[in-house]
Amino acid sequence: xxxxxxxxxxxxxxxxxxxxxxxxxxxxxxxxxxxxxxxxxxxxxxxxxxxxxxxxxxxxxxxxxxxxxxxxxxxxxxxxxxxxxxxxxxxxxxxxxxxxxxxxxxxxxxxxxxxxxxxxxxxxxxxxxxxxxxxxxxxxxxxxxxxxxxxxxxxxxxxxxxxxxxxxxxxxxxxxxxxxxxxxxxxxxxxxxxxxxxxxxxxxxxxxxxxxxxxxxxxxxxxxxxxxxxxxxxxxxxxxxxxxxxxxxxxxxxxxxxxxxxxxxxxxxxxxxxxxxxxxxxxxxxxxxxxxxxxxxxxxxxxxxxxxxxxxxxxxxxxxxxxxxxxxxxxxxxxxxxxxxxxxxxxxxxx
Numbered sequence: 001x002x003x004x005x006x007x008x009x010x011x012x013x014x015x016x017x018x019x020x021x022x023x024x025x026x027x028x029x030x031x032x033x034x035x036x037x038x039x040x041x042x043x044x045x046x047x048x049x050x051x052x053x054x055x056x057x058x059x060x061x062x063x064x065x066x067x068x069x070x071x072x073x074x075x076x077x078x079x080x081x082x083x084x085x086x087x088x089x090x091x092x093x094x095x096x097x098x099x100x101x102x103x104x105x106x107x108x109x110x111x112x113x114x115x116x117x118x119x120x121x122x123x124x125x126x127x128x129x130x131x132x133x134x135x136x137x138x139x140x141x142x143x144x145x146x147x148x149x150x151x152x153x154x155x156x157x158x159x160x161x162x163x164x165x166x167x168x169x170x171x172x173x174x175x176x177x178x179x180x181x182x183x184x185x186x187x188x189x190x191x192x193x194x195x196x197x198x199x200x201x202x203x204x205x206x207x208x209x210x211x212x213x214x215x216x217x218x219x220x221x222x223x224x225x226x227x228x229x230x231x232x233x234x235x236x237x238x239x240x241x242x243x244x245x246x247x248x249x250x251x252x253x254x255x256x257x258x259x260x261x262x263x264x265x266x267x268x269x270x271x272x273x274x275x276x277x278x279x280x281x282x283x284x285x286x287x288x289x290x291x292x293x294x295x296x297x298x299x300x301x302x303x304x305x306x307x308x309x310x311x312x313x314x315x316x317x318x319x320x321x322x323x324x325x326x327x328x329x330x331x332x333x334x335x336x337x338x339x340x341x342x343x344x345x346x347x348x349x350x351x
Contacts, residue, residue: 037061039073047080058084063197087213087220088232089260091204097126097274098258101138101153102243107276112202112284113275114295121158124301125274125311129267132226133159133309133316134275137168139254142245150246152236152256156308159316160223161207163187164307165229167221169255175235180216181255182233193219228262248284273301 011193037054041047054060054071061071070086093100094111104111118124120140127134130269135157136200140149155168163186170184186203199212207224217233235253236246248254266278270278276282286293309316 004179017254028207037071039075041073041075043121045075047075050075050080052080052082053281054082055084055271071327087110087230088218089230089258091258093258093260095261095263095274097136097153099152099313100150101273103277105274105284112282114277114284114293115285116273116297117148118151118298119301120151123303123306123308124298125272125275125303125309125314126156126301127261127263127266127268127270127272128309128311128314128316128322129275130317131156131160132223132266133228134272135260135303135306135308137306139256141246141248141252141254143245150244153252153259154256156221156229156231156257158221158229159207159307159309161318162224162318163203163205163208165203165208165221166208166217166306167257169233169257172235172253172255173251175237175253175255178216182217182219183209186207191282200249208331226265228264230260230262232258234258269315271315273297 016030017199023212039052040055041050041052051103052073052075054073054088058069058071063070067086070087072085074083089096089098091102092104092146094104094106095104095288096104100115100117102113102115104113106112116124118138120138120142123135123137124134124269135156136153136154138149138151139154140151142149155166157286158165164187165331166185168185170183172179172181180195182193183192184201191201193199193210193212195212195215197214198214202208209222210219211222212219213230219231221229223229233255234257235255236248237253240246241248261274266275268280270276277284284293286295288294297313299321303309303311304316
């Protein structure tokens, strides 16, 4: 009986590790008397071989409670620090794309803040690298008397390892937080990921993972050894409308994405609206001191559809990716205690 019980516990633990996944590390249950977790940043990261504990106020990386604050450890962050925050995109951090839309690109703690307006109902390349393409579709609204559209990111299209994945924020006349607005598709087929915190889907090759971070409207897409994309579907609120004078119609609250990207490997030739800011030779063309710096170049980044690679600046070419150099400045790695055995996804380190 004792042997059977031990075996059952082992199976439960292994199943839990597989399901909870790898936002940045896989959480393993610990006794309530020692709720903290310790993470080991591998030697390849900026914080190489440093152990970072999660604080008591957010001792875990996942929770069934969508309102709970979770532990986020970033081995690429300049100060190797840990954060307690709710599972949604951080619009104040580098790699984010939020609002109408405002981007924070480039490497480092401050990032490069700029706006890219694009045009409503058109598609633009956000990131184009030899082995990764991330596109977006903009929705928008142009009130009478304005010369350009107000725009928001409504969907993302990803090409990676000969696969395609898309994520869309579905339209709504008015916002209801109890309704899920995320629509997924994989290789052209609709993909159903059940609502519920920690609901998870893997691609057949296990190199693409999608995990819901809360019951509805928030998810993270992980591209193995390449990137993490955290998305939250949000409306344009009445307060936003009043502050910015959007003058939205009554039948559309323009549900859109707040997005935060985390890249692990990018080549020095990476391009795209956001990707160009990660190039080591990037020079910000915006005038210093401008309150709302706008980076143009719509014609360079416009594409025919959500999963196209036909923009003037697109370099996506999977067959040649293996022959291209990788920018060492973007080789951040992930949390890993396994010396490579975890395929880069990492596990929690415990004493």
